[in-house]
Amino acid sequence: MEDNLLLLSNSKTHNMGYLAHAREALLDFLDGHRTIYFAPYAAAKTAYDSYTATIQEAFKANDFDVKVIGLHTVDQPAMTLREAEVLFVGGGNSFRLLKTLQQLDVLNVVRERVTGGELRYMGSSAGTNMSCPTLRTTNDMPIVQPTSFASFGLIPFQINPHYQDPVVGSTHMGETREDRILEFLEENDVPVVGLREGSWLRKRGAHLTLDGLTAARIFRRHTEPQEYQPGSDLSWLLTLHATFDQNR
Structure with missing residues (x-):
């Protein structure tokens, strides 16, 4: 059995409902499966129920005959x-x-079952970031401190969800997203996929494709960033050796 991943940059695209932009990709990914466990843990605990309800409604609105269960509602995740x-x-x-x-002690079980082809993994935004070896290419503030940055490691490269290009004519003097990724590459030799809004990666075993509404920008150390259009075969990313700072 081969692993099966759908990694969305975002859940909601401008002028579209939740998950509507990726409806066909979801149909293909689910392939008849009727039960989804949803992990709302990137939200505040007080929002777990409402976040799960939003996802349940999204699948209903997109005419999916599936049951969405909040992982936070089960006794032993x-x-x-x-x-x-x-x-x-x-x-x-x-x-x-x-x-x-980490606190729920689910990293290893998810990693083992996904890589073994027994558990299909879908991520959006932070959930997509969790599929990477580490969370080091997130856009978020460290509002809490994990015991380490190591995440699921379902793919051997990094993703920057919600990737944004520099705005031409902007008076903003801070670092751009590209600047931040280039800083990351100074310390870590691992490709980074800048996944723009409305796009996603689809992994089936040794095959990886870029799909969605927008192109992606891929960064590698000592190499000019390159643009890849939807439909591109990115399977080569799965064969590269990644080197992280040892204190990850």
Whole structure:
């Protein structure tokens, strides 16, 4: 069995409903599966129920005959994930998400079952960031402190969700998203996919494709950033050796 991942830059695209931009990709990803466990841990605890309800309504609005269960409502999340077939990890703050996943002790079980082809993994924003080896290319403030930056490691490269290009004519004097990623590459030799709004990555075993509404920008150390259009085969990213600062 091969692993099966759908990694969205975002859940909601401008002028479209939740998940509407990726409806066809979701149909293909779910492939008839009717139960999804949703991890709302990137949100505040007080928002778990409402966040889950939003996702439930999104699938209903897009005419999906699926049951969405908040992972926070089960007594033993790790045990539940040993039997689950589809996991959706939502967006929010990546640091809070990773810290909670560590506290629940679910990182290893998810990693083992996804890479073994037994659990389909869908992420959006922070959830997509969790599929990477570390959360180091998140856009978020470290509002809490995880025990380490190591995340699920379902792919061997990094993603920067919600990637934004510099705004021509802007008077903003701070660093651009590109500046931040280039700083990351000074310390870590690993590709970074700048995943713009409305785009996603689809992984099936050794095959990786870029799809969606917009192009992606891929950064590598000592190489000019390159643009890739929707439909591009990015399987080569899965074969590259990544080197992180050892104190990750």
